[in-house]
Amino acid sequence: MTEPLLSAEDLSIAFPSEAGPVRVVDGMSFSVGREVLALVGESGSGKSMTGRAIMGLLPRRAEVRAKRLAFDGQELTTLSASGWNRLRGSGLGLILQDPKYSLNPAHKVGRQVEEALLLHTKLSAAERREQALDMLEKVGLPDPQRVYSSYPAALSGGMGQRVMIAAMLINRPKLLIADEPTSALDRGLRDQILTLLRSLTEELGMGLLLISHDLQQVSRYANRVMVMRQGKIEEQMASADLANARSDYTRALWAARPSAATYGTRLPVYGGEA
Numbered sequence: 001m002t003e004p005l006l007s008a009e010d011l012s013i014a015f016p017s018e019a020g021p022v023r024v025v026d027g028m029s030f031s032v033g034r035e036v037l038a039l040v041g042e043s044g045s046g047k048s049m050t051g052r053a054i055m056g057l058l059p060r061r062a063e064v065r066a067k068r069l070a071f072d073g074q075e076l077t078t079l080s081a082s083g084w085n086r087l088r089g090s091g092l093g094l095i096l097q098d099p100k101y102s103l104n105p106a107h108k109v110g111r112q113v114e115e116a117l118l119l120h121t122k123l124s125a126a127e128r129r130e131q132a133l134d135m136l137e138k139v140g141l142p143d144p145q146r147v148y149s150s151y152p153a154a155l156s157g158g159m160g161q162r163v164m165i166a167a168m169l170i171n172r173p174k175l176l177i178a179d180e181p182t183s184a185l186d187r188g189l190r191d192q193i194l195t196l197l198r199s200l201t202e203e204l205g206m207g208l209l210l211i212s213h214d215l216q217q218v219s220r221y222a223n224r225v226m227v228m229r230q231g232k233i234e235e236q237m238a239s240a241d242l243a244n245a246r247s248d249y250t251r252a253l254w255a256a257r258p259s260a261a262t263y264g265t266r267l268p269v270y271g272g273e274a
């Protein structure tokens, strides 16, 4: 087997509190290759904190420990601030829930899509523009020229999320972390965006860590799923094996099909023991 893009061994994250450190991620070991890995679990199970640890974007108070947290052969737990900046500008990308909060309303789309090229390459303005237009086309935006010159307010939610994906992919990251990338979108758009992320992952040979509370939905796009519960990995398996999940918890998540009334709402928090 080839070396995975990301390897985490015994990853733990804790926050200090008056009663002592509270562990929100507790001894996780996993790897991500050039594949779509869905990270699923109920609200508060530690999915976002895991994604943020990989991006070096945890709150300052958080204490991270790991025997190994390596991306592309580089140890992350000892990375300097400038090392993180380099990595976030090239190797790693993050897509968050709502493009409204990720895109700067004061700048045109083109400038925002090109930003990583401006910071991390020596390309000319014309070359940057050309690459940005190519990427806007690749993410399925009609009339890339017009979108390039628009302000974010002129875009629908689905278009905004495509712009965010373009901005994250422009420097060809090896690993993309998408934290609930579709939960601010309508149901129909969710499938479109997940289809796009999956096909770009294959086309560009990337890894994608797809964080979601909706096991049913993401499993359709993921090669593998990793189920988290109360800061720990409950189970990992190929998506195709979900129907035969070992753990009661995974089976409960799998059976919790969203109805029209509950679609897009958070999963209930299952209490105590399995």
Ligand SMILES: Nc1ncnc2c1ncn2[C@@H]1O[C@H](COP(=O)(O)OP(=O)(O)OP(=O)(O)O)[C@@H](O)[C@H]1O
Pocket: 015, 024, 041, 042, 043, 044, 045, 046, 047, 048, 049, 050, 059, 213
């Ligand atoms: N800054 C913080 N200080 C202390 N605890 C925090 C902080 N941020 C998050 N937590 C706690 O860490 C735990 C894991 O949170 P996390 O956001 O990773 O959950 P999640 O699985 O992504 O949930 P959701 O689906 O609701 O986003 C939660 O119990 C949360 O309350």
